[in-house]
Amino acid sequence: MNIAVCVKEVPSATSAKRLDPSTYRLDRSGDSELNPFDVHGLEEAIKLREAGHEVEEIVAVCMGRENAQRPLQKALALGADRVVLLTDPALAGSDISGTAYALATVLEKQNADLVILGQQASDADCYVMAAAVADHLRRPLVTQVASLSLEGGTLRAKRQTEHGYDVIEATLPAVISVSDAINTPRLPSIKAIMGAKKKPTDQVSAADAGIDPSRVGEGGAKSVVRSVSPPPAKQEGRRIEDTGGDSAGAIVEFLAERGVI
Numbered sequence: 001m002n003i004a005v006c007v008k009e010v011p012s013a014t015s016a017k018r019l020d021p022s023t024y025r026l027d028r029s030g031d032s033e034l035n036p037f038d039v040h041g042l043e044e045a046i047k048l049r050e051a052g053h054e055v056e057e058i059v060a061v062c063m064g065r066e067n068a069q070r071p072l073q074k075a076l077a078l079g080a081d082r083v084v085l086l087t088d089p090a091l092a093g094s095d096i097s098g099t100a101y102a103l104a105t106v107l108e109k110q111n112a113d114l115v116i117l118g119q120q121a122s123d124a125d126c127y128v129m130a131a132a133v134a135d136h137l138r139r140p141l142v143t144q145v146a147s148l149s150l151e152g153g154t155l156r157a158k159r160q161t162e163h164g165y166d167v168i169e170a171t172l173p174a175v176i177s178v179s180d181a182i183n184t185p186r187l188p189s190i191k192a193i194m195g196a197k198k199k200p201t202d203q204v205s206a207a208d209a210g211i212d213p214s215r216v217g218e219g220g221a222k223s224v225v226r227s228v229s230p231p232p233a234k235q236e237g238r239r240i241e242d243t244g245g246d247s248a249g250a251i252v253e254f255l256a257e258r259g260v261i
């Protein structure tokens, strides 16, 4: 069995977030890291291998900048056997639909029985990529997987919902997105960090991957950001001082006025 894990390069948690005022795109010039939600996807792939399933290869697939190498080294240190980096200036400005099409085109060539994505990317938080990729690949999809097992050619997933859990079975080949509650990712050892340097990274351009340039990049985007504005300023809270009077009554009145109690 082969597993592909989609991993995204995102601005690091400590770098200042800024939108480019001319393009309304996120300024990605600062430090970057591996999307923390994708670490759970890699961990789950490794756990399947450790559980005795015959996982021949775990490949990490990323669409990102040419210098996404650093976060991708982490994916290799965490246990991916190989990385495919799809990078091309023609892909800049791709929206969800272009990104999903491009990722699916690369994934199709990986011969993966199971494709794993994170629940969200910490920079854009769309939560939708797994569904869009599964649609392109015409494969069954289970999202927000909080626990996973495999038996033969079938996966069994416990799916986290607002009201509890669904248990869903799907036949491989399939696509899943994992919840961040599915596992506790390990930290890579020094040996694994050093070993990552010897693992292969295949860098492919849009043309190498057979991507139709009219479906990606700014030109292929189906959504356009028309304007952006800061969130409304937070209103100042009301302070009720305990001055020995009926402050508790004032709090009750305040909450009742807003329908909280």
Ligand SMILES: Cc1cc2nc3c(=O)[nH]c(=O)nc-3n(C[C@H](O)[C@H](O)[C@H](O)COP(=O)(O)OP(=O)(O)OC[C@H]3O[C@@H](n4cnc5c(N)ncnc54)[C@H](O)[C@@H]3O)c2cc1C
Residues within 6 Å of the ligand: 006, 007, 008, 009, 025, 035, 037, 038, 061, 062, 063, 064, 091, 092, 093, 094, 095, 096, 097, 099, 100, 103, 116, 117, 118, 119, 120, 121, 122, 123, 124, 125, 126, 127, 128, 129, 130, 221, 223, 224, 225
């Ligand atoms: C008009 C427009 C222009 C944009 N221009 C750019 C741009 O130039 N550069 C840019 O990076 N973004 C750009 N974006 C944002 C980009 O489209 C989204 O980041 C992308 O669609 C995925 O959304 P998400 O990351 O929130 O996905 P989510 O659905 O939140 O992510 C879920 C999972 O999908 C996988 N995933 C998502 N993206 C990738 C990826 N690139 N590679 C591998 N795995 C991935 C990960 O496993 C992730 O955990 C643009 C968006 C718009 C609307």
